[in-house]
Amino acid sequence: MTAETAKPADPPRLGRKRDHSRDPEILEAALDVLAEVGYEGMTVDMVATRAKAGKATLYRRWPSKAELVIDAVACMKQPPSPDSSYVPPDTGTLRGDLIAMVKPKALTDSNRHLKVMLGLASMLSQHPEMLEAINDIMLRPRKGAYLEIFQRAIDRGEIQAGVDVDLLASLGPAMGMFRALYYQKAPSRDFMLHLIDAVVLPAVGLTPPAPVAAEPVSATVEHADQ
Amino acid sequence: MTAETAKPADPPRLGRKRDHSRDPEILEAALDVLAEVGYEGMTVDMVATRAKAGKATLYRRWPSKAELVIDAVACMKQPPSPDSSYVPPDTGTLRGDLIAMVKPKALTDSNRHLKVMLGLASMLSQHPEMLEAINDIMLRPRKGAYLEIFQRAIDRGEIQAGVDVDLLASLGPAMGMFRALYYQKAPSRDFMLHLIDAVVLPAVGLTPPAPVAAEPVSATVEHADQ
Amino acid sequence: MTAETAKPADPPRLGRKRDHSRDPEILEAALDVLAEVGYEGMTVDMVATRAKAGKATLYRRWPSKAELVIDAVACMKQPPSPDSSYVPPDTGTLRGDLIAMVKPKALTDSNRHLKVMLGLASMLSQHPEMLEAINDIMLRPRKGAYLEIFQRAIDRGEIQAGVDVDLLASLGPAMGMFRALYYQKAPSRDFMLHLIDAVVLPAVGLTPPAPVAAEPVSATVEHADQ
């Protein structure tokens, strides 16, 4: 946020260039520490030491610990696969598309996201830019994917045009976040599948192919139905 | 947590110390500060000063800032009507019962709840007792009410027995929290009504009486349809 | 300077009293560190740690490292013998009195004074209060003693009334300081005796009893000739 938006209209900078190749390692170190001890337990010195940097270097790039963390989270986006980033596959049916959205890989990504977000949620109300970052990085892309999936279903006549795709697209993230926050549970694939069949499909007038088994929201087990 | 667990089973007098008369104002001061500057911005000195109390007085009652906040949140339950707290009214239909759950009064209560919870979310991962408190105070009673409502509907044959009431009971809180956290929006009655008709009722095989109009999750307007 | 001048006109302070019994140990710790590593090498944390105090406690009492050091120096005054502090003995002759001023004990005191002052001299121009402290502690009492000694000599008719006692009283400290600063040499008794016989007594019209032997100002040896 801070580091990369400063690019446009730079005067031809003199002196030694800021070594932006260090940014990723610093942010990675910040994420590491964040995941280990949480936001409050995290120390700027810890991050600097782990990144083999000086504290001043960190403060030269980010004006405060909060901004550093915000940027760290903002940079959590999956760098290796920017192409397939949440691009929804077309399986031919809405249910197939929705299930494809909760592939193990996507879940694994989400797990790390959640792990960090849990120790960060308090910043949301105090630092709106953090909110924006979370939205940009984790929420909006996912919701965009859902929107496209639903649009496809509408286009192929599978569901009516009147459904509130905006609401339905939020169900997954909302329930996942809720489970993570209040039950300290990573969103399991089974839970997401259950959510699709028990809630999403009925809401659009479709019937899930199999009897819906119940995994409670607060369930401890991750194996569930089948 | 600490302060009011001494409360149960005291219908008459029993040597209750006069000091505890200060508890409410202290907790109220804590909630005020919490709502203004959030958990991180809040200072024990701030709370003590606002409550015209000494810092030691606070630490005599609660072992840490975190516990104080937890208790403050725990005391946020509606004091005027402890009897009918979340007891679900029986309107004869599931839809009627659900709608009764989002009466304006309940929403107003929830608003204050959310306002505080926003600045508190980060504690959830670091302080499990906070989690427990939130659950006890805000989540479980509400979910219990939903469970009873669904059970009534099952009993009267309105819906099948197989529905995942646990999941459905979480939909309201989860979506409200999600909206509050990421869109900084208090849960409006209209939004909750929409959620009932567009998601909950279809999920249990019922059809809402009127065409479902769409208010997006992220909608700014609070007036909406119908 | 800072700590003890704050006494008058205090409003009846509330709360815990500042534990001024800690002042001496803190200042002593400061003097220790000062003597070991000098002013620039000294760290506030070092002093706090050695005094088993928190850094904030030091900063609550002194507004800066410089002020702390100034007070430490100011408190270097000989506590065991505040009565006889520089009170000049009356030996019956000016020369006897002057010689009595450079007794070994006085020199030993001066040595510690000088040792600290050497690492402190640069503060003099930036911190006038340091100047005042040095004056109060080390210079003025000594000069007062010299003034009284000369007055006695005038009273008993040993020397004329017109002599510039102010100038003569400064000769000892000035030459001692000069030797210490630029030749890194503690003021030896022999040097001071030589100064008395070769300079002070002639300046007041007296003749030293013995041929004046020469110890150069820059002499390395401390035992001297004669």
Next chain:
Amino acid sequence: MTAETAKPADPPRLGRKRDHSRDPEILEAALDVLAEVGYEGMTVDMVATRAKAGKATLYRRWPSKAELVIDAVACMKQPPSPDSSYVPPDTGTLRGDLIAMVKPKALTDSNRHLKVMLGLASMLSQHPEMLEAINDIMLRPRKGAYLEIFQRAIDRGEIQAGVDVDLLASLGPAMGMFRALYYQKAPSRDFMLHLIDAVVLPAVGLTPPAPVAAEPVSATVEHADQ
């Protein structure tokens, strides 16, 4: 000191030559800053900025801030008149020669010397080379001049051979320094004249021509007796 002794045995240097014409302005900038804020308040960046140079340029020439300052002081020697530097004029009498040593011009030079030395005194104990520099630049030449003056007086039979010229030659600098350090007063000509008549001449067995009037060491006025 450091900069110009590095000249011998240079390998046939390639590349751009070090621009030694910048040395004087850098050192002059250092002296300016030194006089304004003292050694501790002085910053290498300040000096570089004032000299319109890069910090690296300074560190290429001097290994540390201390060395830079030492060299700056060392270069404070009067550049316009290196020939007559302290060469003592022969007026025919010791008193005349001594008075000639405190001509206004010499005093003006000394003033700047003192102004810098005041902010430098602390370095003396930590940096022996600074001591050496001060000695070389300011003390030894002056003392050499005094030594020659006294030798002349001995040669012409004006004073005895046994006088401690070393001690007497230090009186002026010592008292001037003392006055400057502890009374923040530049050495006035009147004060120096008074020192000659009241102390130096009696110490060598001569009598000043006029009744000695008293200007106290700590006097504020600079005009005094005549």
Next chain:
DNA sequence: CGATAAACGAGACGGTACGTCGCGTCTTCTG
């Protein structure tokens, strides 16, 4: 004459100390 090597101004770098502030504990004085 072009290549090369070093010095230049500017400023980022790792490190360390400064002075401030918050937490949780303690002590003192007051109502």
Next chain:
DNA sequence: CAGAAGACGCGACGTACCGTCTCGTTTATCG
């Protein structure tokens, strides 16, 4: 004698300076 006021030890925050390094540019010597 309860409690408000606030000092205490501890430790993190954000700033400043030191001495080094890396930029892009300038200037001198060498091939």
